Amino acid sequence: MNTVMPQMARQLAKLVLAAGLVWMGADLASAADAPASAPVKLQGLRGGTPLNQDNPPEGARQERDHGPADRDFVQQPPLIPHTTAGYQITKNYNKCMDCHAWQKTKVSGATKVSVTHFRTREGQELDNISPRRYFCTQCHVPQTDARPLIDNTFQRARGLQ
Numbered sequence: 001m002n003t004v005m006p007q008m009a010r011q012l013a014k015l016v017l018a019a020g021l022v023w024m025g026a027d028l029a030s031a032a033d034a035p036a037s038a039p040v041k042l043q044g045l046r047g048g049t050p051l052n053q054d055n056p057p058e059g060a061r062q063e064r065d066h067g068p069a070d071r072d073f074v075q076q077p078p079l080i081p082h083t084t085a086g087y088q089i090t091k092n093y094n095k096c097m098d099c100h101a102w103q104k105t106k107v108s109g110a111t112k113v114s115v116t117h118f119r120t121r122e123g124q125e126l127d128n129i130s131p132r133r134y135f136c137t138q139c140h141v142p143q144t145d146a147r148p149l150i151d152n153t154f155q156r157a158r159g160l161q
């Protein structure tokens with residue numbers, strides 16, 4: 001008897017504690033649910049597709065080739081104003097340099113790669129493109145004609161307005 005009673009009492013205490021926690025949880029949840037203002041309706045980019053399924057791929061929305069785009073700030077890597085489909089950059093060959101290397105621009109009409117692209121990160125000037133500027137698409141990207149997902153108030157640098 002002496003050993004059974006405290007055990008039952010302890011179990012009862014546990015039950016009461018558990019019930020209390022559940023009740024507190026429900027209270028918090030209902031407080032969070034209570035609409036302070038209009039409910040926010042968020043639509044994820046996946047739409048309603050469950051996590052274990054994939055959306056069918058969308059076609060790339062590459063803009064038509066056009067002249068160089070305006071820049072938004074002076075240090076901006078200029079956007080690529082033409083398609084880059086099939087332009088490979090490998091260890092042995094860089095398709096971009098096929099047109100953008102200084103010697104090639106006479107024929108291709110492309111902009112010369114920037115002089116800054118010949119400098120190593122230690123500031124040493126090389127006679128060919130610096131390894132840290134080799135993978136062009138690490139910084140330069142083509143544009144897509146898409147509406148911003150979220151409105152913003154970004155303004156072009158004053159010197160470029």
Ligand code: HEC
Pocket residue numbers: 066067068069077078079080081082084087095096097098099100108109110111136137140
């Ligand atoms: C077939 C030739 C050709 C190839 C290959 C090529 N480009 Fe170009 N690119 C051009 C031409 C021509 C222009 C200039 C367009 C104009 O002035 O109307 C240009 C413009 C650009 C500009 C804009 C420069 C500015 O001042 O705004 C960037 C950036 C650029 N290309 C990056 C690249 C990158 C990165 C690659 C490789 C993925 C690449 N290009 C491959 C021909 C080429």
Ligand code: HEC
Pocket residue numbers: 074075076077078094096097100111112113114115116117129132133134135136137138139140
């Ligand atoms: C680490 C980032 C980075 C990489 C990699 C890079 N660029 Fe740039 N690029 C820039 C930035 C930033 C500018 C603008 C400021 C400047 O001129 O340095 C620029 C400018 C340019 C310009 C315009 C030059 C002018 O006179 O207006 C061309 C063309 C260009 N890059 C082509 C290329 C090509 C082709 C490659 C690959 C061989 C390449 N870039 C790799 C960052 C990069």
